[in-house]
Amino acid sequence: MNWALPKRRAAAPPSNGHIIQMRAIRKVYDTGKIQVEALRGIDFEVCRGEFVAVVGPSGSGKSTLLNLLGCLDTPSGGDYLLGGEPVAGLDKDRLADVRNRRVGFVFQNFNLLPQLTALENVEMPMLFGGIGRKERRRRAVEGLEKVGLGDRIDHRPTELSGGQMQRVAIARALAMEPDILLADEPTGNLDTSSGTDVLSLLEELWNQGSTLIVVTHDTAMARRANRVIEIRDGLVVDDQRTSTARDSAASSDGTAN
Numbered sequence: 702m703n704w705a706l707p708k709r710r711a712a713a714p715p716s717n718g719h720i721i722q723m724r725a726i727r728k729v730y731d732t733g734k735i736q737v738e739a740l741r742g743i744d745f746e747v748c749r750g751e752f753v754a755v756v757g758p759s760g761s762g763k764s765t766l767l768n769l770l771g772c773l774d775t776p777s778g779g780d781y782l783l784g785g786e787p788v789a790g791l792d793k794d795r796l797a798d799v800r801n802r803r804v805g806f807v808f809q810n811f812n813l814l815p816q817l818t819a820l821e822n823v824e825m826p827m828l829f830g831g832i833g834r835k836e837r838r839r840r841a842v843e844g845l846e847k848v849g850l851g852d853r854i855d856h857r858p859t860e861l862s863g864g865q866m867q868r869v870a871i872a873r874a875l876a877m878e879p880d881i882l883l884a885d886e887p888t889g890n891l892d893t894s895s896g897t898d899v900l901s902l903l904e905e906l907w908n909q910g911s912t913l914i915v916v917t918h919d920t921a922m923a924r925r926a927n928r929v930i931e932i933r934d935g936l937v938v939d940d941q942r943t944s945t946a947r948d949s950a951a952s953s954d955g956t957a958n
């Protein structure tokens with residue numbers, strides 16, 4: 702007899718759809734002489750598929766927050782779940798492992814290795830991620846094609862424009878298929894036209910389902926995001942879903958937020 706089996710569903714996202722959950726996060730920098738309390742109790746949650754712009758004055762704690770979100774640094778207090786995994790208390794090695802698996806990072810100054818080609822730069826995280834040579838190369842070529850640089854794979858950073866360098870950096874950030882893409886002022890060093898290209902690329906990634914958190918002074922960027930949070934003096938003082946919001950990303954996985 703041919704039993705009709707119930708259809709298997711794809712693995713369910715966490716019931717609340719949150720990829721990021723921060724509670725009472727604090728960060729104190731101890732420089733020896735003085736202590737700077739850069740974050741003073743951040744509660745912050747992000748659903749899968751959101752595009753969050755983080756804004757606020759210089760020195761308010763935006764980069765500090767992004768570095769903690771991206772597991773580049775550890776908080777002085779509070780709890781942080783990334784993809785449901787507690788990461789606040791991890792040591793450096795375990796933190797690096799989580800970072801490599803779950804996070805893609807894009808910096809204002811691109812942070813490409815100057816002696817390597819575009820292709821080799823994009824391959825870098827996969828090398829650390831233990832991905833074999835052939836597969837690394839295949840994914841790196843595909844990634845560079847995706848950001849519109851299929852014809853620049855053998856160029857070194859000095860042979861690329863700023864906008865192109867940032868697109869290489871985005872391809873590198875996506876190489877390990879991260880859960881979240883974090884960017885700190887990704888258009889800060891670019892002219893208007895290259896900045897617009899990078900913004901369009903980020904928006905396209907978002908439309909394809911990526912979760913983005915972008916620190917920015919760029920009002921065009923903040924307008925495109927579906928959510929803007931404002932940091933002042935180490936605290937979240939505003940959190941708005943904007944009118945341009947896509948139907949909440951969370952609803953695409955059947956969860957409310």
Ligand SMILES: Nc1ncnc2c1ncn2[C@@H]1O[C@H](COP(=O)(O)OP(=O)(O)OP(=O)(O)O)[C@@H](O)[C@H]1O
Pocket residue numbers: 730731732737738739757758759760761762763764765766
């Ligand atoms: N490594 C560090 N050691 C000591 N203090 C630091 C360190 N990094 C940042 N700070 C301090 O922490 C506070 C927050 O800095 P942060 O870099 O997060 O600000 P920001 O909002 O990113 O500013 P900007 O818009 O200028 O980039 C500032 O007062 C800064 O001086």
Ligand SMILES: [Mg+2]
Pocket residue numbers: 763764765
């Ligand atoms: Mg900063």
